[in-house]
Amino acid sequence: MTATTSATEGISTEELQLALRNSGMPLEALRWSITPVGLHYLLTHYDIPAVDVATWRLEVGGLVKRALSLSLDDLQRRETIELPSTMECAGNGRARLDPRPVSQPWLTEAIGTAAWTGTPLASLLEEADLDESAVEVLFTGLDRGVEGGTSQAYERSLTAAEALEAGAILAWGVNGVPLPPQHGYPLRLVVPGWYGMTNVKWLHRITAIDAPFEGYQQAHGYRIRQEEDEPGTPVTRMVPRALMLPPGVPEFLTRRRFLESGSHVLEGRAWSGRGEIVRVEVSVDGCSTWADAVLGDAPGPHAWRAWSFEWQADPGEQVLSCRATDSAGNTQPLEPEWNLGGYSNNAVQRLSVTVE
Amino acid sequence: MTATTSATEGISTEELQLALRNSGMPLEALRWSITPVGLHYLLTHYDIPAVDVATWRLEVGGLVKRALSLSLDDLQRRETIELPSTMECAGNGRARLDPRPVSQPWLTEAIGTAAWTGTPLASLLEEADLDESAVEVLFTGLDRGVEGGTSQAYERSLTAAEALEAGAILAWGVNGVPLPPQHGYPLRLVVPGWYGMTNVKWLHRITAIDAPFEGYQQAHGYRIRQEEDEPGTPVTRMVPRALMLPPGVPEFLTRRRFLESGSHVLEGRAWSGRGEIVRVEVSVDGCSTWADAVLGDAPGPHAWRAWSFEWQADPGEQVLSCRATDSAGNTQPLEPEWNLGGYSNNAVQRLSVTVE
16 A cells, blocks of 8 residues: 655654665756766665675576576676766655655655666677567566565566667676666666666566566556555656755755855756657746756757756845656646555656755 | 743644654665665754865955955865764754754754765864964854844864864865765864764864854854753763664654564664763663673774674564764763753663564
8 A cells, every 4th residue: 555644744754764775866966977986876665685796697487498508707798888878766756745755765865867877789689689578578586685575676667669679788797887786786777868767776587478577666656546446557757857056055953055146057968759849948936937048068969958047136036946858748737636555746847945 | 042942742843843844764775885865864053054175265364364265175184084074963863852952853863974074174274374462263154034133154173172073174075075065065173072053064163263263153042951041061072972874764754664473683883072982782672681782893983882782572562763873972962851951862762662
């Protein structure tokens, strides 16, 4: 069952435990187009497992004509590419919903962009040669835990078409260094444009299957629905979001921002898993009026795009917001769109600033 | 003013914001004697600053006979040592206090052990040649914010004797790589045995002064007191603590542990900034009875020491605890010792496990 609680009710100890063991990206790290290791968001469902790479293998099996068993060395001898990719937790924004779904209580910080190094998934699957009866490809991690009353390994599937066509890679490196334990050492899946739950860490098995995967993280978790007993629709690709690098300096406790009046350049980044970012707007009056920001570069086609906006800051209490629109016509709502699991809330950011 | 709230009251949005931008070490990372980069706890008072190392200098001045201005290259040409050191936030355990002091709401995860690379502070101060009138040495970071109503840089002092004798280093590397931004790039202070607030990040100025430093982080923050209007005593060195690597597998939301009955080896690490760890005890019955753990190695004299304990786990609900004692005779209390700022709460860990 998925529990919810009133948004005016404080965060419970269970939610706090999750907030403390999972890590958000402090928003000043929007400064970097590639998020430094240790600042990218992290959501670890169960525990980070210990992996001995000397005995670890990636097993590719199920409905394939040629099962494969590969060491990390075997994988690293294959075609190697670098994929800069923005990743966001599907639960980003959950703690802004009312009633609040009880799970990892993200505000807006469950994001990051990394340059992943790995080998294309598609060519590996082509080598394994999926049987015609294979409709999905299942990715199984070494991380284990209990959820929905069932002991399980973390696993998620893609349709065979998505697995072959989404541009996914199997990554063993990040930002030029070997994957650290918390990012899935020795190997993880990276599917550009999809929410974080798709990118299975500590990957050790890929299985071609003949029916849609009905495991917990696919059939129960990560579905958009209003009621517990409806099947809902699956959470898939990231909806657009723009975030702003908080200007000025913070107060320690409230994180309220303070800055001097005058001319400032507001900066941030925007992304979508459903199209290119074609527009970012900024509001400096609490979402009453909007003006276009100047779009900048992205470190790659699947990574966030920089934006900037010149602001003449007058003394007083100001509320700053930004709003992204993608080439498929998706844009951010001003208010959250509620769902039971608290997924995919891309309501615009509101940043309180005291201009002095 | 320091606010508190009832422990039964939920965590506020302000506390949650802090919990999400600061990072705890997931306790399964107790597995590593040196915490991998990205898993060490992080407490960033203000924002992580952007630093251009080409123009950055460390200025050593104030009451010295020979002021110094050093580039990172200059520093790296000096004597270089590696210092494995366990670091803990002074606020670790704060969220277990009742009433709860309102600040970063740590449970038990504000810890980590890193191998810092840098140059001894003492020899730099000897070269600068402290004037006889110098009683303290002040360390100023580039991070700025508002606290107690005052705009300030983060800064903390040590007495001249502590600065010369505590074995402190100025570190530019961690675990064999350059300091990442979140750990203080390009340079931070590391004072072995002291709580985290002492280890000033983004260090850019060292100033010898002729009176005890009265800045916010010294005279107001980080003091043990019961009432707002008493001066209190300063928070200094870490009191002992042992933590256990949670056995079995977790439930996602509750983090309750599940494991099979039978023989298990419980493992963890213990440290103190006030003496060597001489004893770790384990209780498997909710702190009713205790038995000695076997002590293992430490990666250095200022770093946590491994311990292990053989446990015959019977089916049922079990509560596991561990308790460290140091060579100065300090040991952990069973219940928290309350203070207004919520510092230095080293009450024993209690881990709920369902043995099946």
